């Protein structure tokens with residue numbers, strides 16, 4: 001019984017706990033122990049140790065199993081036949097959680113020794129449980145590893161269709177890819193985030209059969225963000241055409257994007273389709289927020305020109321593998337129309353829907369538009385419709401999420417969606433050769449956001465057909481280029497430099513960055529994937545921006561910008577002498593002029609900016625930021641009179 005020949009302080013603490021209803025001096029072997037003082041809740045430390053030693057707690061390390069409270073307390077309670085193997089003994093005194101459901105006595109006679117319950121199983125039982133748990137953990141680990149996609153062993157690798165399937169299966173959150181229903185394996189319904197690197201998924205998902213690809217050395221990614229380097233980008237991937245083996249001298253092919261999934265999202269400005277894209281340049285998940293009401297609202301479809309094409313992703317609508325099931329397509333968003341509960345058999349292939357419509361001889365909606373009539377076309381084959389309004393927006397956590405008033409990014413995102421959702425006058429069949437400002441029903445509608453002195457070349461600006469308005473449409477491409485491409489960490493550092501008095505451009509330069517490190521290559525590819533910005537006149541876009549670099553960047557990538565639409569900060573849109581404009585106290589309602597009243601009314605009803613919900617950003621820091629954009633970055637917008 002070595003455990004009681006030299007008990008430690010811990011032993012006594014436990015003992016005290018377990019025997020607090022029995023005076024300790026009746027139980028302890030030493031009669032020389034001092035009596036317990038009234039109110040004392042535990043025996044003195046090392047009661048059997050000479051007082052000279054008492055102040056020094058024993059440092060000796062225990063080399064046996066952890067303390068067994070039951071053993072100690074039972075021995076002290078006077079049982080003569082106690083051993084470490086007390087669990088083998090029968091008797092009520094040894095009941096414990098391991099032997100449940102044996103009933104635990106709730107009463108005991110006042111003369112019988114106190115019932116002690118150990119929470120500790122015998123060592124043999126514990127070891128057995130530990131071994132079982134370890135075996136289980138290893139099995140789970142092996143299963144997880146088996147599910148992971150093998151990494152390419154060399155720079156040139158052949159991807160088999162099986163690994164494509166494995167990848168797709170995994171990118172669909174582990175849903176079974178077995179369309180034949182053979183085998184006994186239960187389909188997994190887990191919708192987890194894919195653990196594989198984004199580029200790996202894309203590269204496997206981007207081809208149905210065998211194809212080769214080349215891993216290029218990691219370089220600065222085209223989005224120019226240091227963020228992806230921190231995330232451990234696996235390097236830039238260039239794709240070869242199927243059947244072409246990538247060799248060392250091969251030049252990388254162009255950037256590729258793939259829409260991995262889309263879903264409908266109701267917003268204060270209307271319902272949108274959120275598209276998530278992967279690409280071959282970086283590991284970021286860029287987004288496209290598509291506003292295209294004809295896909296979801298029969299009234300909007302009825303009001304739209306009959307040949308208006310839906311804004312759909314080509315890469316999403318493609319079949320990703322032979323035998324892909326409707327359910328798989330629906331889950332990744334490649335369906336037509338609106339999903340309804342129980343509608344798992346939703347039409348999912350636009351092309352099939354189109355031919356079905358033709359077979360029926362119907363003039364009905366298909367996946368890509370409406371089989372229309374001649375009167376929608378002019379002699380050049382162009383369709384008379386408004387061109388989609390497009391904003392290429394760069395991520396700004398501070399402005400969009402916490403309502404920072406250092407910049408107008410949150411407001412711009414909100415305003416872009418609002419402008420895209422507005423109905424527009426239908427252009428006339430004969431575009432004029434001079435700039436024409438449309439009549440708008442609201443003073444804050446589109447025309448008011450376009451600085452008249454900055455209107456683009458008028459060749460694309462059509463006159464409106466009086467009285468006819470058509471539903472708005474367009475897209476916000478949301479690029480993960482936080483901080484103009486320098487990443488959030490560096491932007492936070494830049495803000496501290498700005499608090500020291502430097503402007504947004506100088507702060508970037510002081511940190512060793514360019515004033516603007518963004519690229520629009522991926523944005524251009526996403527637009528193309530959505531069927532926008534192509535060279536035919538019906539494919540052009542109206543671009544919402546004041547930034548000349550954005551216009552140039554997209555044009556360089558081959559995007560046809562038919563018109564630039566300016567974005568006037570909400571705070572600059574009010575008259576410069578307005579108290580609203582000066583972001584100070586609002587005047588009494590009686591002192592407000594009509595425009596101010598209308599503005600306030602609109603502001604109260606409109607959607608907010610970021611989670612703060614303010615309708616507008618303002619303040620001296622925003623003012624400085626906006627002026628810097630105009631004065632140092634060449635933004636094409638006029639500083640309001642009286643401010644310069």
Ligand SMILES: Nc1nc2c(ncn2[C@@H]2O[C@H](COP(=O)(O)OP(=O)(O)OP(=O)(O)O)[C@@H](O)[C@H]2O)c(=O)[nH]1
Pocket residue numbers: 392393394395396397406407408409412481482483484485486491494495504508544545546547550567629635
């Ligand atoms: N480095 C840095 N980035 C900022 C700062 N303020 C906003 N940003 C980032 O700037 C980007 C938005 O750029 P803006 O210049 O506001 O607008 P723009 O997109 O260039 O131009 P518009 O299309 O006319 O709106 C987002 O990525 C923001 O995170 C800042 O002070 N420093």
